[in-house]
Each structure stands twice: as structure tokens, then as C-alpha cells.
Amino acid sequence: MATAVVESGERETYLNREYGIKSWLLTVDHKRIALLYLMGITFFFFIGGFFALLIRLELLTPAGDLVQADTYNKLFTMHGQVMVFFFLIPAVPAVLGNFLIPIMIGAKDLAFPRINLLSWYLYIIGGVLMLYTIINGGVDTGWTFYTPLSTEFLNTHVISAGLAVFVAGFSSILTGLNFVVTTHRMRAPGMTWSRLPLFVWAHYATSIIQLLGTPVLAITLVLVVCERLFHLGIFNPALGGDPLLFQHLFWFYSHPAVYIMILPGMGIVSEIVCCFSRKRIFGYQAMAMALLGIAVVGFLVWAHHMFVAGISLYAALIFSILSYFVAVPSAIKVFNWTSTMYKGSITYQTPMLYAFGFIGLFTIGGLTGLFLASLGVDVHVTDTYFVVAHFHYIMVGGMVMAYLGGMHFWWPKISGRMYPEGWGRLAALLVFVGFNLTFFPQFILGYMGMPRRYWDYSHSPEFQILNVLSTAGATILAVGYLLPMIYFLWSMRYGKPAPDNPWNAAGLEWMVPSPPPTFNFDEQPVVTWEAYNYDEIKEEVPVAQ
Amino acid sequence: MANNVDALYIFLLVVSALMTVSIFTMVLFFAVRYRKRPGQRAEQIDGSHALEITWSIIPFCVFMVFFAWGALLYFKERKPPRDSAEVYTVAKQWMWKFEHMEGQREINELHVPIGRDVKMIMTSQDVIHSFYVPAFRIKQDVLPGRYTVAWFRATKPGTYHLFCAEYCGTMHSGMIGSVVVMEPKDYETWMGGGGNQPLAVTGEKLFTELGCATCHRTDTQGRGPTLVGIYGKPVLLEDGRTVVADENYIRESILQPAAKIVSGFKPIMPTFQGQISDEQLNALVAYVKSLSQQPSGQTGGRNMAAATPQTQ
Numbered sequence: 001m002a003t004a005v006v007e008s009g010e011r012e013t014y015l016n017r018e019y020g021i022k023s024w025l026l027t028v029d030h031k032r033i034a035l036l037y038l039m040g041i042t043f044f045f046f047i048g049g050f051f052a053l054l055i056r057l058e059l060l061t062p063a064g065d066l067v068q069a070d071t072y073n074k075l076f077t078m079h080g081q082v083m084v085f086f087f088l089i090p091a092v093p094a095v096l097g098n099f100l101i102p103i104m105i106g107a108k109d110l111a112f113p114r115i116n117l118l119s120w121y122l123y124i125i126g127g128v129l130m131l132y133t134i135i136n137g138g139v140d141t142g143w144t145f146y147t148p149l150s151t152e153f154l155n156t157h158v159i160s161a162g163l164a165v166f167v168a169g170f171s172s173i174l175t176g177l178n179f180v181v182t183t184h185r186m187r188a189p190g191m192t193w194s195r196l197p198l199f200v201w202a203h204y205a206t207s208i209i210q211l212l213g214t215p216v217l218a219i220t221l222v223l224v225v226c227e228r229l230f231h232l233g234i235f236n237p238a239l240g241g242d243p244l245l246f247q248h249l250f251w252f253y254s255h256p257a258v259y260i261m262i263l264p265g266m267g268i269v270s271e272i273v274c275c276f277s278r279k280r281i282f283g284y285q286a287m288a289m290a291l292l293g294i295a296v297v298g299f300l301v302w303a304h305h306m307f308v309a310g311i312s313l314y315a316a317l318i319f320s321i322l323s324y325f326v327a328v329p330s331a332i333k334v335f336n337w338t339s340t341m342y343k344g345s346i347t348y349q350t351p352m353l354y355a356f357g358f359i360g361l362f363t364i365g366g367l368t369g370l371f372l373a374s375l376g377v378d379v380h381v382t383d384t385y386f387v388v389a390h391f392h393y394i395m396v397g398g399m400v401m402a403y404l405g406g407m408h409f410w411w412p413k414i415s416g417r418m419y420p421e422g423w424g425r426l427a428a429l430l431v432f433v434g435f436n437l438t439f440f441p442q443f444i445l446g447y448m449g450m451p452r453r454y455w456d457y458s459h460s461p462e463f464q465i466l467n468v469l470s471t472a473g474a475t476i477l478a479v480g481y482l483l484p485m486i487y488f489l490w491s492m493r494y495g496k497p498a499p500d501n502p503w504n505a506a507g508l509e510w511m512v513p514s515p516p517p518t519f520n521f522d523e524q525p526v527v528t529w530e531a532y533n534y535d536e537i538k539e540e541v542p543v544a545q
Numbered sequence: 546m547a548n549n550v551d552a553l554y555i556f557l558l559v560v561s562a563l564m565t566v567s568i569f570t571m572v573l574f575f576a577v578r579y580r581k582r583p584g585q586r587a588e589q590i591d592g593s594h595a596l597e598i599t600w601s602i603i604p605f606c607v608f609m610v611f612f613a614w615g616a617l618l619y620f621k622e623r624k625p626p627r628d629s630a631e632v633y634t635v636a637k638q639w640m641w642k643f644e645h646m647e648g649q650r651e652i653n654e655l656h657v658p659i660g661r662d663v664k665m666i667m668t669s670q671d672v673i674h675s676f677y678v679p680a681f682r683i684k685q686d687v688l689p690g691r692y693t694v695a696w697f698r699a700t701k702p703g704t705y706h707l708f709c710a711e712y713c714g715t716m717h718s719g720m721i722g723s724v725v726v727m728e729p730k731d732y733e734t735w736m737g738g739g740g741n742q743p744l745a746v747t748g749e750k751l752f753t754e755l756g757c758a759t760c761h762r763t764d765t766q767g768r769g770p771t772l773v774g775i776y777g778k779p780v781l782l783e784d785g786r787t788v789v790a791d792e793n794y795i796r797e798s799i800l801q802p803a804a805k806i807v808s809g810f811k812p813i814m815p816t817f818q819g820q821i822s823d824e825q826l827n828a829l830v831a832y833v834k835s836l837s838q839q840p841s842g843q844t845g846g847r848n849m850a851a852a853t854p855q856t857q
Contacts, residue, residue: 069715142712148689149672153638153714237690243673244688277579283592308675309686310693313623317616324608331604332597338568339596341575343588348576356572363568367561374611376618377554380682383675383710447554449679451710454718460706535589 013416013515028113029518034099035414036120037090040127042485044086047134051079053478056438056471062464064456072455073140074156078133080143085165086127088395089257092264093210094123094175096406097203099414101179103509103516104197106188106525111181119174126168133160142453144254147235147246151227158228162221169214169221172260176210179203188508190527197507197531198281201288202267205295209256209263213299217253220246247309251302259298261395262362263291265402266333269355272405273337275505276352277344280532283336290329290336297326307378316375323373330366334359349503350424354405357432361397365390368443386446389439397435404431404484411488412502416515417495423487430480437473441466504539506532546622546697550682553614560607622683625696629664630657633744633827636687637670638713639720644827648741653722655707657699658732664696666792666830670823675711678724684710692792699726748832751825760814769814770807776837781808795830 010016014031024032055075058066067075098116102109110116133139139161141150150158183196183204196204224246226232233239235246274281281287303311303319337359346352368390372378381387404427411419445466450457457463501510508527512520529536579587632655635642643651657663667676669689676695677684685695699705709720727735752758760769775790783806788794797804799821802814821829 064718069718073712073715073717140714146673146712149712149714153672237688243690278581278587280589280591282590283597286592286597307619308684309673310688310691313620316619320616320619321609321612324605324612327608328601328605332601334568335596335600336592338571338575339590339592341572341579343590344575344579345581345585345587346576346579347581356576359572360569363565367564370561370608370611371554371557374553374557374615376550376615376622377557378615379619379622379684380550380554380679382684383677384679449677449706449708451677451708451718453712456718459721534587 011513012517013513014518015416015515017518026117028109028117030098030102030110030113030116031414031516031518033116033120034095037094037098037123040120040123041087041091041095044082044127044130045091045481046485048079048082048087049478049481051075051082053474055079056474058455059457059467060471062456062458062461062467064458069455070140073142073453074138076453077140077142078138081139081161081165082130082134083395084143084257084261085168086123086130088261088399089172090123090168090175091261091403092268092399092406093179093203093206093260094119094171096268096403096410097179097199097206097264098175100410100509101182101200101203102186103512103520104200104507105183105186105191106508106521106527107182107186108519108521110178111186112178115174116178119171119178122167122171122174126164126166126171129160129164129167133157133164136160144250145221145224145246146250147224147227147241147243148237151224152236152238159225162225166218166221169218172210173214176207176214179207180211183207188525188527192527194284195527195529195531196288197267198270198284198287198291199264199267201291202263202265202270205291206260206263209260209295209298213253213256213260216249217257220249220253223249244306244310247306248303251305252299255302255305256295256298258391258394259294261399263294265358265399265406266291268402268406268409269337269358271505271507272351272355272409273340274532274534275409275503276349276355277341277346278534278537279340279344280530280534281336282339282342283332284531286332287336290332293329294326297322297329301326304373304378305382307375308382320373320375324370327366327370327373330362334363334366348425349408350419350421350428351405351409351503353425353428353432354401354408357428357435358398358401358405361393361401361432361435365393365397368393380449381446383452384446385442385450385452388452389442389446392439392442397439401431401435404428407484407488409503410509411491412498413509413514413516415488415492415495416498417491418498418502419484419491419495420487423483427480427483427487430476430483434473434476434478434480438470438477439473441469441473445470504537506534506537547680547682549618549621553618556614557611560611622696623694625664625694626662629662629696631664631666631831632657633824633831634665634667634676634687635670635823635827636667636674636676636709636720638672639709639716641676641707641709641720641722642824644744644824646744646831647736648743648747649736650741653707654725655722656725656727656732656735658727658729659699659702660729662696662698664694666692666694666827668692668796668823668827672713673711674709674713674720677708677710678705679708680705681724686711692796694792699724702726702728702731744828744831745835746832748828748830748835751821751829752832755817755821757829768810770810772833773836776834778837780805782806783808783810792830792834795833796826799826799829 014029058072136157139156139158223234227234233241235241235243301323304323307316408424450463498514500514631646633644641653643655667687669687674687676687681697683695683697685693703726705724707722707724760767761772763773765771779787780790781787800818803812806812
């Protein structure tokens with residue numbers, strides 16, 4: 001292991017402390033592991049994005065003319081599986097959460113640094129299994145693995161895809177475990193629960209879901225594999241099983257999984273809105289409790305995915321009303337972000353643009369969720385493009401916006417370099433415009449009755465115009481996503497060196513150098529201030545442009 | 546039904562649009578009004594319990610309106626009227642097979658008259674499908690191994706799309722068809738003078754051929770319970786439970802006779818699982834149900850064409 005010679009004048013950081021591939025693959029530094037994750041999820045984001053573009057190209061014309069039906073089915077299946085399990089779920093927690101949580105609470109590392117590395121290896125093993133599945137011809141179950149289609153009627157690589165998700169799930173469980181223990185045990189003196197940044201609260205709530213929900217998915221996938229291999233008769237009625245049992249088990253995890261994706265994004269947006277409004281968050285307590293509320297109530301709404309699946313009338317009623325309950329804390333959050341801006345001193349750097357985008361798109365995504373929770377309307381729009389548009393507004397409009405906002409916000413801290421602000425703003429604008437053009441038409445398509453997962457819609461040429469708009473939007477969106485990828489890489493070499501606190505932001509992570517030293521703090525910090533103490537923060541340097 | 550769903554949809558749309566516009570306006574207004582100005586600092590505000598409570602309770606009340614209205618609609622959507630015409634449906638990869646009570650069979654095309662309640666009694670031969678007619682705003686998953694039910698009443702003649710809405714394999718997007726809605730007299734012509742054997746009659750023949758009639762007699766002296774008049778009635782089981790004898794109960798009792806034993810009888814009936822097709826099963830169910838018809842009643846959907854069109 002080569003130890004870098006620290007040149008005179010150059011400070012030792014987590015990046016230059018050691019060099020060589022071994023120093024990365026065997027690292028137990030949470031910041032290096034975060035970067036390892038960053039490479040993994042970026043890779044899978046572009047794989048999943050590539051599938052999405054092919055899907056959009058196929059739907060440009062009503063006839064199924066670009067790819068075969070089976071290929072199309074594989075594309076949307078693998079788009080979903082790759083994006084959900086290998087990008088959306090790990091993206092914010094494993095990259096930004098991993099990097100920032102220990103620093104934000106004043107700790108040297110996570111509670112279990114080696115388990116943290118193990119999580120990454122599990123993620124990579126899962127990823128390799130997924131790649132194996134893709135390269136060997138793919139899988140076409142839909143990302144939902146619905147039975148008995150997946151266990152009996154398809155002869156694609158269901159088992160390796162299931163195992164990929166199974167293994168990646170353990171990575172998620174261990175990360176959650178690590179964050180829960182870290183938040184409980186590793187906080188610096190004075191860092192009370194009521195002083196935690198909301199980013200940490202959000203990850204705490206997320207981790208609870210990861211810990212409690214993911215094992216259910218793991219067991220369900222094992223049962224799918226068992227039924228497929230040994231014909232055990234768990235889900236297939238021909239063998240005495242119950243196909244609805246699968247849906248209950250699957251959504252018991254996969255609905256809370258939506259909150260695994262969005263809660264960390266909410267954490268990011270809270271940090272950004274406060275910083276660029278120069279204000280304490282409006283209603284700190286309500287915001288923290290809303291996060292926990294969403295995490296808890298989010299466990300009780302799973303069967304709203306099944307209103308037309310054949311569940312009983314009264315079960316549907318219960319799950320409908322509970323779904324409205326979970327909408328209340330989500331609404332509280334939107335109102336509080338908005339109010340935080342009141343009487344602020346607002347500037348519009350790239351992270352703030354993404355935060356604006358998040359609030360807008362999450363609002364639309366959330367409100368259309370109310371349509372779907374309404375039983376009478378859900379019957380018509382479920383399993384149509386309305387649902388596709390709705391969850392993309394939450395997951396892409398919400399979560400990916402927040403992720404990109406967070407990446408721009410903390411990139412100076414992570415890399416020690418500034419990204420080019422002008423390009424950043426342009427990309428944020430492209431993403432916002434491209435996103436809306438891609439997904440807004442799909443709401444209308446859905447209400448017109450276009451079912452999702454249709455390869456060929458030549459029977460309904462009236463759907464074409466909206467599909468063309470959607471595909472056009474997707475190309476703009478693709479450019480918007482490629483730009484940050486390029487200028488982040490560029491900035492690592494050519495970007496201006498970042499000051500320790502380029503945004504004059506509050507929080508412990510801005511009190512350590514950029515990039516931070518390996519053990520984050522030279523001496524144990526003692527916290528004597530509330531979170532978001534913007535009244536005490538002097539604007540020492542002009543906010544970076 | 547389509548109008549009712551649209552009414553709620555428009556209500557949701559208007560309320561959501563109002564909420565969206567007000568939030569966007571606030572965000573934009575604050576963003577401009579409180580932009581950074583030299584010499585001016587942000588004013589620190591911790592929050593307000595009164596506001597938090599207000600914007601929890603008001604949305605909650607609005608949400609409860611959404612819930613209640615949606616739930617009422619759903620009750621209507623899920624409960625077929627008593628005297629609906631019945632169409633037995635078997636879905637399979639990748640086609641829809643329909644059988645009318647009068648015995649007409651159709652594939653991927655379903656003819657119905659206007660103004661008549663039509664109850665779809667559906668099952669799948671393989672994977673999960675979903676019966677979706679966007680114009681009627683109805684959708685119901687079709688499961689293997691059990692019946693699910695949907696109903697509609699068409700009010701305007703025309704041809705409407707029928708889609709499979711649950712992903713079901715390679716040709717999922719090819720599992721489409723149409724619902725042809727006709728004026729009653731056109732429908733009668735299409736029905737064509739009754740050359741077909743009614744479904745219940747097919748069922749009755751099967752009932753005899755398979756030897757069901759030896760135990761399930763019309764009197765109470767058989768080794769099995771009599772099936773006369775049981776449809777839609779509660780049945781007391783050997784283990785003390787009571788179940789309503791609906792289509793799924795009859796179906797299960799044929800395929801898995803031991804699952805629910807009627808009080809006072811022994812589990813001696815052999816299973817017919819794998820020995821009869823879904824179509825034969827439908828015919829048997831239709832026959833058993835026909836044993837509960839009042840002589841003058843219309844249960845089971847005979848005389849469909851005689852119905853007078855009603856507007857919704």
C-alpha cells in the first residue's frame with residue numbers, strides 16, 4: 001500500500017492520504033466507500049437510462065417496430081429493476097448519507113466501518129448478478145415479479161434477477177443498520193436529537209424502513225425462486241398457492257421502498273432551502289416528526305397497489321383511508337419548505353434551482369397520488385400511464401432532482417473543487433423542462449386509457465401525439481443528465497479549488513476542510529448551537545458563483 | 546358510471562390545481578420578494594404551531610372528502626346489480642373468451658345491448674390478466690384459480706376498446722379486443738334466434754354426465770347436499786362457519802370439495818381439479834345457479850334483449 005508523500009504545503013485529505021487500487025477496495029473510510037458507491041450507482045443510472053431511451057424510442061410510433069415484443073418487455077423490466085434496486089434505493093443514502101452523516105453528527109466514521117465496506121461489496125455482487133442477467137438475455141417479469149407469470153410462465157433469467165435483488169437487499173439492510181446505530185451512539189457531545197440536521201433525521205427514518213422492510217422482500221424473492229425451481233406451490237393457484245399473497249408480500253416492502261427513495265431527498269432539500277434562504281427551517285419539530293410519520297404510516301398502505309387485484313371491499317376502504325393519512329405529513333413538508341423562504345435572503349445557485357424543481361414536481365407527484373388513493377378513480381387509472389407518470393414525478397422529479405441538488409451542494413466538500421455554476425444552472429433547467437415534457441403527457445395518456453407496458457398501440461393511434469412529446473422530452477432529459485456527469489469529472493481536474501464553506505452554510509460538515517481529512521475532525525467537536533443557525537453564520541466569503 | 550368517475554376526477558383535478566397553483570405562486574413570490582439584497586439579512590422565524598396545525602387539519606379534511614367520494618363510487622363499481630345479465634369470461638395468454646348465458650361464444654369481441662347491466666364473471670387459465678374498458682372506466686384483474694367480477698352498463702352504441710391491463714407476458718399489448726354496444730333490436734338480431742344451447746343447459750348435461758346428479762339430488766335424500774336454491778344463500782359448514790354460496794364457493798366446491806364441507810355431510814366427493822376445463826366449470830356453475838332461479842325471475846340474465854334501455 002503506497003502512502004502518499006505529503007508535499008510541503010499540501011494538506012492531507014481522505015483523497016490523497018493513500019493511493020492505489022488497494023487503498024480504495026480495502027478502505028473502511030466512509031467517505032471513500034461513498035465514492036465507491038457513487039461509481040456503482042452512476043454506472044447503473046446510465047444503464048437504466050439507456051433502457052428508458054430505447055423504451056421511449058419504441059413508443060415513438062404506434063406499431064411495435066423498433067424491437068421485438070419480448071425485447072420491449074425485457075427493456076421495461078430491466079429499466080425498473082436497475083433503477084429501483086441499483087440506483088434509486090442506494091443513491092442518496094449510500095453516497096451522500098454515507099459521506100455526510102458521520103461528519104454532520106461530529107463522528108470520525110460510521111459505527112461499523114467494516115460492515116459499511118461489506119455493504120458495498122454486497123451491492124457490487126448484486127450488481128454483477130444483475131449484469132449477468134442482462135448480458136445473458138435479460139428478464140421480462142416486470143420489475144414487480146408478479147406471480148404466477150414469474151414462477152411458471154417465463155423462461156428468462158428470473159432466478160438470477162431475483163438473486164441480484166436479494167443480495168443488493170442485504171446491502172441496503174446493513175446500511176440501514178449502520179445508520180441507525182451511528183445516529184444513536186456516535187453523536188458528538190452537545191449534538192442532541194433536536195439539534196440534528198433534518199438530513200440526518202431523514203436518513204434515520206429511511207434506515208428504519210430499510211431494516212424492517214427489506215427482509216420481507218428478501219424472503220418473498222426466495223419463495224419465488226423456490227416455486228420456480230421446486231414447484232412448491234406458494235403463489236401459483238395451479239399448485240395450490242395464492243397469487244395475491246405474492247402481491248401483499250411484495251408491496252409490503254415495495255411501497256415503503258418508495259419512502260426509502262424519497263425521504264433522503266426530503267432531507268437534502270431541507271438543507272438546501274435553509275442554506276440559500278439563509279434561514280432556520282420553518283417548523284423543525286414538525287419536519288422531523290413528519291419524516292418519522294411518513295416512515296411509520298408508510299408501512300400501512302401497501303394494498304393501495306391492489307385495489308383492482310381482487311382484494312375485499314373493506315380491505316380496499318382501509319387502505320384507501322390510510323393512504324390519505326400518509327399524505328398529510330407530506331403536505332406539511334411542502335408547506336414548511338415554502339414558509340422557510342418567507343423573509344429569507346434568497347439566492348439562486350444550482351442546488352437551490354434543483355430544490356425549487358423538487359418542491360414543484362413533488363407537489364404534482366403527491367397530488368396525483370391522491371387521485372390514485374381515491375378508490376373510484378383508481379379503478380380507471382391504475383395500471384395505465386397515469387400511474388407511470390405519478391411515480392416518475394415522485395422518483396425522478398422528486399428523488400433524482402434532490403439527488404442532483406445534493407450532489408451540487410456537497411460536491412465542493414466531496415471533491416474539493418467547484419463545479420462550473422453556469423453549466424450547473426443550465427443542466428438544472430434542462431432537467432426540469434425535459435422531465436415535465438416527458439412525464440406530463442403521460443398523465444393525459446393514462447386518463448385516456450393507455451395501459452402501461454404496451455409495446456404496440458397501433459389499435460389506438462390517438463395516443464401517438466402525446467407519446468411523441470414524451471419521447472422528445474426524454475431526449476432533453478438525457479442531455480440534462482449527461483451534462484453534470486461531464487462537468488463533475490471536468491471539475492475534478494480543472495475546477496476552482498473549493499473553500500471550506502463555499503455557501504456560508506450551517507452544519508458541522510462545513511466546518512471541516514474541503515475535502516475533509518480521513519478522520520473528519522482533528523479534535524472532537526462540541527456542539528453548542530441549534531441546527532440551521534444562520535443568524536450566527538457570518539458571510540465571510542461571497543457565496544461561490 | 547363513466548360520468549360519475551369523471552365528475553370525481555374533475556373535482557380532484559380542480560382542487561389539486563388550486564393547491565398546485567397556490568404553492569407555486571407562494572414559492573415564486575417568496576423567491577422574488579425575498580431575494581438577496583445588499584444590507585438586508587434574513588429574519589429568523591422558528592415556526593408556528595398554529596400554522597402547522599392549520600395546514601395539517603385543512604388538507605386532512607379535504608382528503609377525507611376525496612376518500613368518501615371515491616369509496617362511494619367504488620362500492621357502486623364493485624357491486625353488480627342483482628338482475629344483471631351474466632357473461633362468463635375466460636382469459637388466457639393472449640385472448641379473451643366470452644360466453645353468454647344464451648350460449649353464444651365470442652373471442653376478443655363482446656356484444657352487449659345498451660341499457661343492460663352486464664356482469665362479467667371472470668377467471669384466467671394461466672397468469673393474471675386485467676379486464677379494462679377505458680370508455681366504461683372499469684378495470685378488474687382476472688386471476689387464475691378463482692372468479693373475479695366486474696360490471697358495467699353501456700349507454701351509447703359503438704365499439705369500445707378492451708385492453709388487458711395487467712402485464713401478462715410476450716403479447717400483453719396484443720391481448721386486446723372490443724366491446725360492441727348495440728341497440729336492443731340489433732342485439733337481438735345478432736343473437737340470432739337461439740340456435741345456441743344456453744349455458745345452464747350445457748351445465749345440466751355435464752352435471753348428469755359427470756355423475757354429479759347421483760349424490761346431489763333435487764330432494765334432500767342424496768349423499769351430497771341438494772343444490773336447489775343455494776346460490777346467494779348462507780351455508781352452514783361442518784366446522785361451524787357460515788359462508789355465502791357465491792360463484793367462487795361453487796367453483797371451489799367442485800375443484801376442492803374437501804375445502805368447505807357442508808354441515809351434516811361427509812367429505813366423500815372426489816375432486817374435479819384438472820378433469821374439466823374452465824368453460825365446463827363455468828357451465829356447471831351457471832347450472833347450479835339456475836337451480837336457484839325464481840320461475841318468473843331474471844337471475845342469470847335470460848331474456849337480455851327484452852330489457853328496455855335506460856339512460857344513466
